[in-house]
Amino acid sequence: xxxxxxxxxxxxxxxxxxxxxxxxxxxxxxxxxxxxxxxxxxxxxxxxxxxxxxxxxxxxxxxxxxxxxxxxxxxxxxxxxxxxxxxxxxxxxxxxxxxxxxxxxxxxxxxxxxxxxxxxxxxxxxxxxxxxxxxxxxxxxxxxxxxxxxxxxxxxxxxxxxxxxxxxxxxxxxxxxxxxxxxxxxxxxxxxxxxxxxxxxxxxxxxxxxxxxxxxxxxxxxxxxxxxxxxxxxxxxxxxxxxxxxxxxxxxxxxxxxxxxxxxxxxxxxxxxxxxxxxxxxxxxxxxxxxxxxxxxxxxxxxxxxxxxxxxxxxxxxxxxxxxxxxxxxxxxxxxxxxxxxxxxxxxxxxxxxxxxxxxxxxxxxxxxxxxxxxxxxxxxxxxxxxxxxxxxxxxxxxxxxxxxxxxxxxxxxxxxxxxxxxxxxxxxxxxxxxxxxxxxxxxxxxxxxxxxxxxxxxxxxxxxxxxxxxxxxxx
Numbered sequence: 001x002x003x004x005x006x007x008x009x010x011x012x013x014x015x016x017x018x019x020x021x022x023x024x025x026x027x028x029x030x031x032x033x034x035x036x037x038x039x040x041x042x043x044x045x046x047x048x049x050x051x052x053x054x055x056x057x058x059x060x061x062x063x064x065x066x067x068x069x070x071x072x073x074x075x076x077x078x079x080x081x082x083x084x085x086x087x088x089x090x091x092x093x094x095x096x097x098x099x100x101x102x103x104x105x106x107x108x109x110x111x112x113x114x115x116x117x118x119x120x121x122x123x124x125x126x127x128x129x130x131x132x133x134x135x136x137x138x139x140x141x142x143x144x145x146x147x148x149x150x151x152x153x154x155x156x157x158x159x160x161x162x163x164x165x166x167x168x169x170x171x172x173x174x175x176x177x178x179x180x181x182x183x184x185x186x187x188x189x190x191x192x193x194x195x196x197x198x199x200x201x202x203x204x205x206x207x208x209x210x211x212x213x214x215x216x217x218x219x220x221x222x223x224x225x226x227x228x229x230x231x232x233x234x235x236x237x238x239x240x241x242x243x244x245x246x247x248x249x250x251x252x253x254x255x256x257x258x259x260x261x262x263x264x265x266x267x268x269x270x271x272x273x274x275x276x277x278x279x280x281x282x283x284x285x286x287x288x289x290x291x292x293x294x295x296x297x298x299x300x301x302x303x304x305x306x307x308x309x310x311x312x313x314x315x316x317x318x319x320x321x322x323x324x325x326x327x328x329x330x331x332x333x334x335x336x337x338x339x340x341x342x343x344x345x346x347x348x349x350x351x352x353x354x355x356x357x358x359x360x361x362x363x364x365x366x367x368x369x370x371x372x373x374x375x376x377x378x379x380x381x382x383x384x385x386x387x388x389x390x391x392x393x394x395x396x397x398x399x400x401x402x403x404x405x406x407x408x409x410x411x412x413x414x415x416x417x418x419x420x421x422x423x424x425x426x427x428x429x430x431x432x433x434x435x436x437x438x439x440x441x442x443x444x445x446x447x448x449x450x451x452x453x454x455x456x457x458x459x460x461x462x463x464x465x466x467x468x469x470x471x472x473x474x475x476x
Contacts, residue, residue, distance in 0.1 A: 153228025186226035194218030209266025217426020221249035256431025280435030286428030289387035326371035
């Protein structure tokens with residue numbers, strides 16, 4: 001114990017010396033390097049071509065320093081500084097647009113598929129009248145593009161000890177930019193056009209305080225760091241003319257019931273249900289094989305391992321720091337292809353399970369209930385049982401894989417095969433039932449059983465939504 005106590009100051013001095021050396025000499029290359037940034041120090045980058053400083057940036061302390069893997073070429077100008085370092089930030093609730101058409105017009109300025117994940121940092125060289133003017137001047141882009149980046153929520157400013165979206169600053173007006181203000185700009189916001197739909201016929205249940213909507217696949221519940229407009233609560237608020245608060249979340253590629261609070265009282269009551277563990281969730285899924293009916297017990301890591309948030313590993317036995325994961329499978333029945341909407345399934349073949357171009361020999365429809373609510377629990381458990389969810393290309397390579405040791409190199413070989421499913425079609429997983437406040441609300445038929453399908457997003461058309469609404473408003 002004394003050796004460990006004595007070792008702490010030595011490690012700190014070594015890190016401090018490394019930081020001082022980095023400050024004086026700079027980093028010679030930005031390819032695949034990470035550095036631990038200490039508070040109050042200036043992190044400098046060298047230009048690889050002529051060896052001169054091309055960026056000077058002060059960053060707050062984080063456990064892991066900024067990743068220098070993806071860089072953009074932002075020229076250094078006299079009187080201002082620009083950086084190519086990419087660091088994650090915090091997301092803030094977005095302002096509610098006046099209408100769904102306003103939201104569509106802003107988001108349609110950017111392409112559906114971003115070119116890259118480039119992120120630019122810069123200090124304002126002087127005082128500017130508006131945020132778009134500061135962004136356009138520093139990054140040499142048109143004022144129109146800078147204004148759209150500002151409106152979609154891709155521009156952040158460092159105020160009050162954190163990065164905040166420029167149109168959400170309360171202490172300082174967003175129309176005023178002070179000299180030396182630090183900006184972070186996501187040059188190519190990620191798009192989620194599946195959010196831009198009419199939610200009038202997707203309201204499954206509502207009262208004065210709360211409503212449940214049927215979320216389509218491809219629509220995120222949480223704001224993306226580069227896009228504060230295309231999210232479920234923002235789009236639903238614009239479509240319904242309400243100021244809604246999201247109370248729960250589903251994965252982007254998952255469809256089904258999501259609660260949205262209409263009032264603060266409703267939000268408080270619903271959070272109380274969650275806190276007391278009285279919220280019941282039941283899912284429907286289409287699997288590529290059968291799974292045993294009953295209680296399935298596995299273990300999942302309590303933290304991110306191998307610096308990979310997904311896919312999540314599964315083990316049969318408890319490992320140090322891992323948490324119990326329980327899933328109750330209520331039914332598992334084979335499904336005839338004549339019962340399914342083959343148009344919707346074929347639309348999602350490019351993002352299909354394992355990259356297959358044809359349907360598997362058989363499909364099974366499963367109804368399951370979450371006992372514990374771990375991240376990606378159903379997706380990981382079904383894949384570990386040998387039957388991944390149809391179209392889930394993230395977990396299809398993990399089929400029948402059970403991790404016995406975190407240091408097992410086999411899982412490292414599987415990571416490159418795990419690809420994010422195509423958001424526009426989603427995966428065959430639906431949150432089909434929610435139980436709260438001593439009542440139960442059912443969603444309509446899952447998208448793989450609905451007749452009318454929008455080929456662009458795998459979402460049902462208006463007539464199918466109306467039919468699903470009539471079927472789903474039966475509250476037990």
